[in-house]
Amino acid sequence: MSDNHKILLDEKDIPTHWYNVVADMPNPPAPYLGPDGQPVTPDAMSTIFPPALVEQEMSAQRWIEIPEPVREIYRLWRPSPLYRARRLEQALGTPAKIYYKYEGVSPAGSHKPNSAAAQAYYNQQAGIKRLTTETGAGQWGSSIALVGGMFGLDVRVYMVKVSYQQKPFRRSMMQTWGAEVLASPSDLTQAGREALAADANNPGSLGLAISEAVEEAASRSDTNYTLGSVLNHVLLHQTVIGLETRKQLEKVGDYPDVIFAPCGGGSNVGGMMFPFLADKAAGKEIRLVAVEPDSCPTLTRGHYAYDFGDTVGLTPLMLMYTLGHDFMPPSIHAGGLRYHGDSALVSQLYKEGILEAVAVPQLATFEAGISFAKTEGIVPAPESCHAIRATIDEAMHCKETGESKTLLFTLSGHGHFDMGSYDKYLAGELEDYEYPEAAIKDALSHLPQV
Amino acid sequence: MSDNHKILLDEKDIPTHWYNVVADMPNPPAPYLGPDGQPVTPDAMSTIFPPALVEQEMSAQRWIEIPEPVREIYRLWRPSPLYRARRLEQALGTPAKIYYKYEGVSPAGSHKPNSAAAQAYYNQQAGIKRLTTETGAGQWGSSIALVGGMFGLDVRVYMVKVSYQQKPFRRSMMQTWGAEVLASPSDLTQAGREALAADANNPGSLGLAISEAVEEAASRSDTNYTLGSVLNHVLLHQTVIGLETRKQLEKVGDYPDVIFAPCGGGSNVGGMMFPFLADKAAGKEIRLVAVEPDSCPTLTRGHYAYDFGDTVGLTPLMLMYTLGHDFMPPSIHAGGLRYHGDSALVSQLYKEGILEAVAVPQLATFEAGISFAKTEGIVPAPESCHAIRATIDEAMHCKETGESKTLLFTLSGHGHFDMGSYDKYLAGELEDYEYPEAAIKDALSHLPQV
Numbered sequence: 001m002s003d004n005h006k007i008l009l010d011e012k013d014i015p016t017h018w019y020n021v022v023a024d025m026p027n028p029p030a031p032y033l034g035p036d037g038q039p040v041t042p043d044a045m046s047t048i049f050p051p052a053l054v055e056q057e058m059s060a061q062r063w064i065e066i067p068e069p070v071r072e073i074y075r076l077w078r079p080s081p082l083y084r085a086r087r088l089e090q091a092l093g094t095p096a097k098i099y100y101k102y103e104g105v106s107p108a109g110s111h112k113p114n115s116a117a118a119q120a121y122y123n124q125q126a127g128i129k130r131l132t133t134e135t136g137a138g139q140w141g142s143s144i145a146l147v148g149g150m151f152g153l154d155v156r157v158y159m160v161k162v163s164y165q166q167k168p169f170r171r172s173m174m175q176t177w178g179a180e181v182l183a184s185p186s187d188l189t190q191a192g193r194e195a196l197a198a199d200a201n202n203p204g205s206l207g208l209a210i211s212e213a214v215e216e217a218a219s220r221s222d223t224n225y226t227l228g229s230v231l232n233h234v235l236l237h238q239t240v241i242g243l244e245t246r247k248q249l250e251k252v253g254d255y256p257d258v259i260f261a262p263c264g265g266g267s268n269v270g271g272m273m274f275p276f277l278a279d280k281a282a283g284k285e286i287r288l289v290a291v292e293p294d295s296c297p298t299l300t301r302g303h304y305a306y307d308f309g310d311t312v313g314l315t316p317l318m319l320m321y322t323l324g325h326d327f328m329p330p331s332i333h334a335g336g337l338r339y340h341g342d343s344a345l346v347s348q349l350y351k352e353g354i355l356e357a358v359a360v361p362q363l364a365t366f367e368a369g370i371s372f373a374k375t376e377g378i379v380p381a382p383e384s385c386h387a388i389r390a391t392i393d394e395a396m397h398c399k400e401t402g403e404s405k406t407l408l409f410t411l412s413g414h415g416h417f418d419m420g421s422y423d424k425y426l427a428g429e430l431e432d433y434e435y436p437e438a439a440i441k442d443a444l445s446h447l448p449q450v
Numbered sequence: 451m452s453d454n455h456k457i458l459l460d461e462k463d464i465p466t467h468w469y470n471v472v473a474d475m476p477n478p479p480a481p482y483l484g485p486d487g488q489p490v491t492p493d494a495m496s497t498i499f500p501p502a503l504v505e506q507e508m509s510a511q512r513w514i515e516i517p518e519p520v521r522e523i524y525r526l527w528r529p530s531p532l533y534r535a536r537r538l539e540q541a542l543g544t545p546a547k548i549y550y551k552y553e554g555v556s557p558a559g560s561h562k563p564n565s566a567a568a569q570a571y572y573n574q575q576a577g578i579k580r581l582t583t584e585t586g587a588g589q590w591g592s593s594i595a596l597v598g599g600m601f602g603l604d605v606r607v608y609m610v611k612v613s614y615q616q617k618p619f620r621r622s623m624m625q626t627w628g629a630e631v632l633a634s635p636s637d638l639t640q641a642g643r644e645a646l647a648a649d650a651n652n653p654g655s656l657g658l659a660i661s662e663a664v665e666e667a668a669s670r671s672d673t674n675y676t677l678g679s680v681l682n683h684v685l686l687h688q689t690v691i692g693l694e695t696r697k698q699l700e701k702v703g704d705y706p707d708v709i710f711a712p713c714g715g716g717s718n719v720g721g722m723m724f725p726f727l728a729d730k731a732a733g734k735e736i737r738l739v740a741v742e743p744d745s746c747p748t749l750t751r752g753h754y755a756y757d758f759g760d761t762v763g764l765t766p767l768m769l770m771y772t773l774g775h776d777f778m779p780p781s782i783h784a785g786g787l788r789y790h791g792d793s794a795l796v797s798q799l800y801k802e803g804i805l806e807a808v809a810v811p812q813l814a815t816f817e818a819g820i821s822f823a824k825t826e827g828i829v830p831a832p833e834s835c836h837a838i839r840a841t842i843d844e845a846m847h848c849k850e851t852g853e854s855k856t857l858l859f860t861l862s863g864h865g866h867f868d869m870g871s872y873d874k875y876l877a878g879e880l881e882d883y884e885y886p887e888a889a890i891k892d893a894l895s896h897l898p899q900v
Contacts, residue, residue, distance in 0.1 A: 105555070374599050377526045416867065423621075423622040
């Protein structure tokens with residue numbers, strides 16, 4: 001085993017329960033607030049979510065059983081492999097040990113199906129026949145498309161029109177799995193029709209696509225809405241990542257000194273790091289570092305305040321780090337990290353000093369991703385390149401200090417549908433973009449008054 | 451174990467030796483012939499291949515040791531998983547058991563790196579500094595790009611110009627791994643310059659790209675040529691597929707009644723089936739079925755004759771099933787199966803009735819691929835869809851007869867870079883194409899006279 005690249009588990013080692021970090025947080029999570037400033041009730045949420053997910057969203061129970069039909073879907077690709085990055089370590093000449101948990105083995109190519117499978121299952125159980133969702137670059141839309149059909153549900157994906165036109169291959173993938181994919185704005189919703197009336201050539205935005213998907217789900221009793229990050233139940237489902245990783249490290253007698261994960265809405269950070277959090281609370285020395293793009297520096301430069309989860313203000317208000325719900329990040333290539341806010345749980349734990357955060361520039365992330373591809377083989381998703389960048393920086397720091405730390409990161413997905421971004425990087429067409437302080441101040445001045 | 455989807459092995463179970471089918475063939479392989487009609491000498495081959503590969507090409511030794519540095523590269527993704535297709539079986543309602551060996555877990559996305567790693571290693575050992583190769587759709591070029599850099603070799607890929615322009619993402623992937631990718635015809639070789647002089651807008655062809663890559667390798671002492679299929683040493687390296695599969699089936703106490711593999715140049719067929727061939731010789735009842743496109747029906751409608759391996763006639767003459775070296779198959783989407791000939795070893799074993807072959811139409815392969823994706827999750831490469839089609843047909847036959855046969859196929863790769871083909875299929879833009887008998891007769895009338 002000692003020289004192995006991969007540390008594998010059997011299917012019987014897939015966790016039987018998700019881990020709910022709320023049980024071990026120093027303080028209870030701040031409640032979501034409705035338009036009236038009062039905590040949102042389960043009833044209000046059940047317009048677009050099934051009862052089981054509403055319950056999970058508000059639960060403080062430490063362990064929540066994973067239903068067998070969800071584990072059955074997980075077994076198509078889980079447990080995912082943990083790799084020791086021996087070739088990368090050697091190329092860097094670092095005394096640090098580097099491990100990465102590879103979630104790109106799912107058929108959709110990222111960690112996203114871990115929650116999609118659960119969401120599809122609970123909706124089916126609640127008698128729901130159709131799911132709606134939005135997608136930008138397509139990772140989440142693909143994941144719901146993949147599992148929706150497996151649970152006998154029709155899936156409609158509102159895909160931001162500019163992505164729909166420019167990145168047709170994620171669209172084809174969703175259609176291959178049987179989902180209906182529409183360019184957003186569409187003429188099927190009021191939100192879409194209004195946008196088209198104002199501008200027939202509206203290229204769409206993630207915020208608008210959310211509005212369309214939510215509007216449709218709220219207006220049909222057979223239809224619910226699904227979201228791929230930010231919410232507590234999504235992060236809960238993703239804890240299979242960290243739970244498996246713990247077992248895999250135990251198998252080789254190791255434990256991380258530092259964990260890095262890319263951070264957009266927080267599903268990767270929560271999924272990998274929450275299962276290590278109780279150890280930290282118990283006094284274990286472990287650093288948990290969220291890595292975000294410095295062009296969308298939510299944790300590192302945002303405010304901790306109540307804000308909407310979407311651009312147009314349809315969601316409840318959540319207490320989180322935010323750049324303002326109308327903050328428009330530049331069109332960087334790590335599409336999954338272009339989010340103005342962050343998971344309320346991740347935000348609170350960051351506020352309390354339990355999680356750390358670092359922001360990295362775009363060019364340096366692609367440089368790191370290419371070093372990784374040349375040594376370890378796998379071409380990483382641009383989102384994952386953020387975690388790789390931070391890990392390599394730490395490993396090089398270890399080289400200076402001579403410390404043989406154990407570093408761990410989530411390789412959240414492969415980059416097979418992102419080669420256009422690599423193309424632009426290799427052609428020297430990408431730039432770094434640091435948001436001007438004035439622009440962030442302006443966006444933050446629009447925060448809702450609670 | 452009994453309900454598992456995946457049957458996994460440890461890295462220590464990666465085969466230590468490749469299996470050379472020549473040792474167990476009823477008759478020795480027919481020799482390759484040079485332009486003079488005499489058997490090709492090792493010396494003649496060593497202009498573009500390193501000594502170890504020339505030796506393997508002509509060896510009759512049953513087991514050939516896999517060098518440790520090659521196994522070290524294999525360990526980045528091998529052993530590849532064997533899946534029991536439980537969800538597909540259930541959807542078909544068949545009493546048959548279906549297994550598939552998934553080679554798409556390699557960083558390049560197919561089985562091709564199994565040979566690329568070996569070829570790069572032996573060239574490095576021989577003091578070679580540069581490798582050339584050709585690529586059409588890009589699977590082989592990607593594989594050499596992936597491993598070339600790992601062995602410190604510069605890689606130049608001549609990519610058919612029309613693919614270079616229309617399918618930029620495989621190109622970006624090769625560049626990410628550090629390879630130089632040129633559109634063929636290029637102005638760097640005489641073959642390319644002549645083609646461009648005749649037609650400045652020449653879209654290129656695989657045959658012409660081979661000519662460019664071979665010409666460069668033959669003209670530079672620091673440079674060798676690499677090929678991704680057809681040759682004996684390539685099929686030898688691919689036997690890790692079948693050897694692992696045997697172990698995996700033993701682990702669950704099963705053995706195949708029928709094996710299916712897609713067949714273009716034969717590397718997948720040889721890789722999966724050769725390790726089961728000695729059993730068949732020893733009286734075991736097992737059917738070994740190569741599946742080819744009926745638009746390029748080499749085994750099922752070609753002649754068994756000496757022919758060139760390339761379009762322009764630079765290679766030795768090989769005794770094989772061929773449609774004629776100037777046969778031009780239609781532009782089907784399983785690019786890896788568009789080859790006029792077939793491996794000499796596969797051809798001889800087919801001639802002797804040890805292997806079977808079946809041809810399937812294009813639309814039916816995509817239909818099968820989509821059924822597979824909806825049940826098992828993975829979106830298969832169009833080449834792999836051929837094996838899936840034949841397997842599903844056999845499983846449905848079992849349903850009629852009530853037989854619970856054990857079926858096995860190689861899922862040679864994923865379709866992440868082939869979504870444009872799925873797109874066309876889903877839009878109803880693809881057609882079946884059966885080659886007219888007259889066209890095949892015409893191409894066969896150009897066979898070289900030996």
